[in-house]
Amino acid sequence: MKIIEEKILREGKIINNDIIKVDSFLNHQIDVPLIHEFAQEVREWMAGRRVDKILTIEASGIAIAYAVAEQLGAIPLVFAKKSKSATVDDNVYKSTIKSFTRNVESEVTVAKPYLKEGERILIVDDFLAEGNAAFGLINICNQAKARVLGLAAVVEKRFQGGRERLEKEGYDVFAGASIKEFKDNVPIFY
Amino acid sequence: MKIIEEKILREGKIINNDIIKVDSFLNHQIDVPLIHEFAQEVREWMAGRRVDKILTIEASGIAIAYAVAEQLGAIPLVFAKKSKSATVDDNVYKSTIKSFTRNVESEVTVAKPYLKEGERILIVDDFLAEGNAAFGLINICNQAKARVLGLAAVVEKRFQGGRERLEKEGYDVFAGASIKEFKDNVPIFY
Numbered sequence: 101m102k103i104i105e106e107k108i109l110r111e112g113k114i115i116n117n118d119i120i121k122v123d124s125f126l127n128h129q130i131d132v133p134l135i136h137e138f139a140q141e142v143r144e145w146m147a148g149r150r151v152d153k154i155l156t157i158e159a160s161g162i163a164i165a166y167a168v169a170e171q172l173g174a175i176p177l178v179f180a181k182k183s184k185s186a187t188v189d190d191n192v193y194k195s196t197i198k199s200f201t202r203n204v205e206s207e208v209t210v211a212k213p214y215l216k217e218g219e220r221i222l223i224v225d226d227f228l229a230e231g232n233a234a235f236g237l238i239n240i241c242n243q244a245k246a247r248v249l250g251l252a253a254v255v256e257k258r259f260q261g262g263r264e265r266l267e268k269e270g271y272d273v274f275a276g277a278s279i280k281e282f283k284d285n286v287p288i289f290y
Numbered sequence: 291m292k293i294i295e296e297k298i299l300r301e302g303k304i305i306n307n308d309i310i311k312v313d314s315f316l317n318h319q320i321d322v323p324l325i326h327e328f329a330q331e332v333r334e335w336m337a338g339r340r341v342d343k344i345l346t347i348e349a350s351g352i353a354i355a356y357a358v359a360e361q362l363g364a365i366p367l368v369f370a371k372k373s374k375s376a377t378v379d380d381n382v383y384k385s386t387i388k389s390f391t392r393n394v395e396s397e398v399t400v401a402k403p404y405l406k407e408g409e410r411i412l413i414v415d416d417f418l419a420e421g422n423a424a425f426g427l428i429n430i431c432n433q434a435k436a437r438v439l440g441l442a443a444v445v446e447k448r449f450q451g452g453r454e455r456l457e458k459e460g461y462d463v464f465a466g467a468s469i470k471e472f473k474d475n476v477p478i479f480y
Contacts, residue, residue, distance in 0.1 A: 128371065129404040130356065132364040158349035159369065163356040166320065170357075174322040179349065181318065214319040 101141060103134055104254060104277040105289050114285050118260070126226055126254060127160045135254070138276045139167035142224070142252045145274045151175060151249065152219040155237055157197075157208055158182060160226040164254055168224050177224075178215065180208040180237060193243040197236035208236055215244035228253035228275060231262030238271070255279065258290065291331060293324055294444060294467040295479050304475050308450070316416050316444060317350045325444070328466045329357035332414075332442045335464045341365060341439060342409040345427055347387075347398055348372060350416040354444060358414050367414075368405065370398040370427060383433040387426035398426055405434035418443035418465060421452030428461070445469065448480065 113121040125131035154177035156165035162179050169177040180195075183206075192209040199206060215221070223237050234251045241248045250272030256263060259281050263273045278290040303311040315321035344367040346355035352369050359367040370385075373396075382399040389396060405411070413427050424441045431438045440462030446453060449471050453463045468480040 123401060124403070128401055129366055129368045130359070131366060132356065132359045135356070136360065136364065159352060159371075162349060162352040163367070166322065166325070166353040166356050167360075169320070169322045170326065174326065176319055176321060177353070178319045181349075211313060211318055213314070 101138065101276045103137055107131065107134060108255065108277055108279075108287055112287065114282050114287070117282050117285075118257070120255070120257070120279070120282075120287065122255065130163050135164055135167045138164065138254055139171040141276065142168050142222075142274060143171040145252070146172060146222065146249075149249065150220055151222045153178060153215075153221050153246075154224050155180065155210070155215070155221050155241065156224045157233055157237065161224060164226060165224040168222070168252065172222070176214075178210060180210050180240065183207050183209055193240040195236040195239040195243075198232045208240070210240050210244075212244070215241060215246050217245040219244075219246040221246050221248050223248060223251040225251065225253045226255065228256040228262040228266075228273070229260040231265045234262065234266060234271075238269075250274070291328065291466045293327055297321065297324060298445065298467055298469075298477055302477065304472050304477070307472050307475075308447070310445070310447070310469070310472075310477065312445065320353050325354055325357045328354065328444055329361040331466065332358050332412075332464060333361040335442070336362060336412065336439075339439065340410055341412045343368060343405075343411050343436075344414050345370065345400070345405070345411050345431065346414045347423055347427065351414060354416060355414040358412070358442065362412070368400060370400050370430065373397050373399055383430040385426040385429040385433075388422045398430070400430050400434075402434070405431060405436050407435040409434075409436040411436050411438050413438060413441040415441065415443045416445065418446040418452040418456075418463070419450040421455045424452065424456060424461075428459075440464065 111124045154165045154169040157180045165177045194209050238248050252274040254276040256275030256278045279287045301314045344355045344359040347370045355367045384399050442464040444466040446465030446468045448468050469477045
């Protein structure tokens with residue numbers, strides 16, 4: 101999507117040659133028309149397929165997930181919670197996710213009543229890098245015997261392999277903008 | 291709003307006689323049509339007044355803030371971040387908020403570029419209880435010399451005084467559902 105690529109070029113800040121900060125429109129301040137257009141593209145991408153529920157992770161995924169859920173017929177969305185310590189609540193599905201940007205492991209949980217056997221789930225997130233968050237959520241869906249259709253992310257850093265890993269396992273992937281590489285501190289898109 | 295009151299009666303779980311858990315439609319799973327209708331009501335409430343930006347706190351406020359921002363003309367939204375420790379970044383506005391439900395203090399931050407002098411801000415949140423989160427965000431807006439118009443919350447526990455405190459200081463308050471009290475473990479609405 102041209103609109104996202106232009107926004108990244110104009111406002112993204114590359115850090116360490118593999119992290120790009122987009123706080124001005126995605127991770128702190130949110131550009132509503134941009135997210136709305138992304139959600140419409142996801143709807144076209146999913147045309148003809150039934151989606152029962154959107155799954156994301158707090159916090160940056162939530163606005164995007166809401167926009168997509170609205171476009172797909174006002175279906176429910178669930179956001180996995182990041183818990184600080186091992187949760188004792190046994191009424192949750194848990195998974196451990198390694199954060200690429202911060203190099204820490206965190207446990208995420210979804211309460212069992214909000215994922216049901218047979219539900220058709222679309223995962224939505226702000227970024228797709230190595231795919232660790234996506235696989236953490238897939239793991240949770242597997243525990244619930246829900247079916248993951250695929251993942252839609254606003255920005256994909258394709259050189260980090262997340263898409264490959266997901267597609268290899270049979271999941272569909274959609275990205276609003278696909279970064280091929282950072283060259284001389286400038287993102288190059290596919 | 292009838293739809294929210296009914297949802298609370300059907301799905302809310304009262305804990306300790308002053309906390310109500312609404313994870314099934316607001317704080318973990320999100321009921322999109324309900325939030326959409328709330329956002330439309332906020333638009334009517336704000337009719338004729340200019341709002342430049344929506345401000346909320348991660349994580350539960352974000353979906354609601356997005357829906358309201360969309361209704362008010364696709365204006366930007368900003369979510370304050372909860373930081374674990376004292377942030378050294380001096381390019382942020384900070385405020386300390388005492389959480390009613392968890393009885394802990396947490397620091398929230400907004401990066402300075404995302405709140406500007408003179409901007410007309412509407413605060414949006416899931417709950418209004420004692421008003422601590424609202425006043426923390428107002429404090430941040432004051433640092434930025436932005437102007438807070440008021441607060442819109444999906445659920446208000448009016449017996450905890452948040453509305454009174456806010457109105458006394460001249461802020462407008464809108465709630466999707468106003469709980470007067472919990473009586474025999476059932477919420478009574480205004």
